[in-house]
Amino acid sequence: MAKKVLIVVTNHAEIYEGRRTGIWLTEFAEAYLEFFDRGYGVTVASPLGGRGPIDPGSVDSTTSQRLLDTRKHLENTLKLDEVGADEFDAIFLPGGHGTMYDLPDNPKLQELLRDFHEAGKIVAAVCHGPAGLVGARLSNGEPLVAGKRISAFTDREEAATTLDRHLPFLLESKLRDLGAIYVAAPNWTIHYEVDGNLITGQNPQSTLAVAHAVIAQLG
Numbered sequence: 001m002a003k004k005v006l007i008v009v010t011n012h013a014e015i016y017e018g019r020r021t022g023i024w025l026t027e028f029a030e031a032y033l034e035f036f037d038r039g040y041g042v043t044v045a046s047p048l049g050g051r052g053p054i055d056p057g058s059v060d061s062t063t064s065q066r067l068l069d070t071r072k073h074l075e076n077t078l079k080l081d082e083v084g085a086d087e088f089d090a091i092f093l094p095g096g097h098g099t100m101y102d103l104p105d106n107p108k109l110q111e112l113l114r115d116f117h118e119a120g121k122i123v124a125a126v127c128h129g130p131a132g133l134v135g136a137r138l139s140n141g142e143p144l145v146a147g148k149r150i151s152a153f154t155d156r157e158e159a160a161t162t163l164d165r166h167l168p169f170l171l172e173s174k175l176r177d178l179g180a181i182y183v184a185a186p187n188w189t190i191h192y193e194v195d196g197n198l199i200t201g202q203n204p205q206s207t208l209a210v211a212h213a214v215i216a217q218l219g
Contacts, residue, residue, distance in 0.1 A: 008112075021096060025054050047080055055096045092211075099132060114138060
C-alpha cells in the first residue's frame with residue numbers, strides 16, 4: 001500500500017489592504033513533488049476547502065514550470081472537516097504568511113494534529129507552517145510543542161521581511177512561550193529539526209530537507 005500524506009494549506013490571502021499573502025508556493029510545490037515522485041498518495045486540504053491562494057511574492061521568473069504546474073492542486077482543496085487522521089500516514093504544513101491567520105485556531109486542524117501525533121504518525125511543517133501547531137494540544141491538555149525541539153521562521157527573519165508589526169504574533173516567540181525547545185540557524189540557511197515523529201524546518205530554503213526527513217521516516 002502506498003503511503004498517504006495530507007498537506008494542509010491556508011485560505012487566508014491578505015496581511016493588510018493591498019498586501020496579498022497566502023501559501024508560499026515553493027514550500028508547497030517542492031514537498032508535493034517529493035512525495036508524489038516517491039509514489040505517495042497526496043491529498044491537499046484547507047480550513048475552508050476550495051482555492052488556496054498563492055503569495056505573489058513566492059513566484060518569479062526563476063520558478064520552474066514543474067513547480068508552477070502544482071498550482072492546479074490548490075484550485076479545489078478538500079475542506080479539513082472532510083478528512084481524518086486514520087486515512088493518512090503523515091501530515092505536512094507548508095508556510096506562507098496566510099497560515100498565521102487561519103491555522104492556529106482551527107479546531108479541526110488541532111484535532112488532526114493531536115490524533116496524528118498520538119498515533120505516532122509524522123507531523124511535519126516548514127517556515128510559517130508551524131503556526132498550525134501553536135493551538136494544538138495533546139489529550140492531557142499540554143501543548144503539542146511543549147518540550148519538543150522545533151524550528152520555524154525566526155523572529156530575526158520576520159523582522160527582515162518588515163511584516164513583523166502587521167502579524168497577529170511572532171512565530172518563534174509564540175513557540176517558545178508554549179514551551180518548545182526552539183532551535184534556529186542563521187537567517188535564510190537550511191535548517192530542520194527532528195524530534196521523534198515531529199519534523200520542522202526554519203524557512204523556505206529548508207523545505208526539501210523537511211520533505212526528505214519525512215520520506216526517511218515513512219520509507
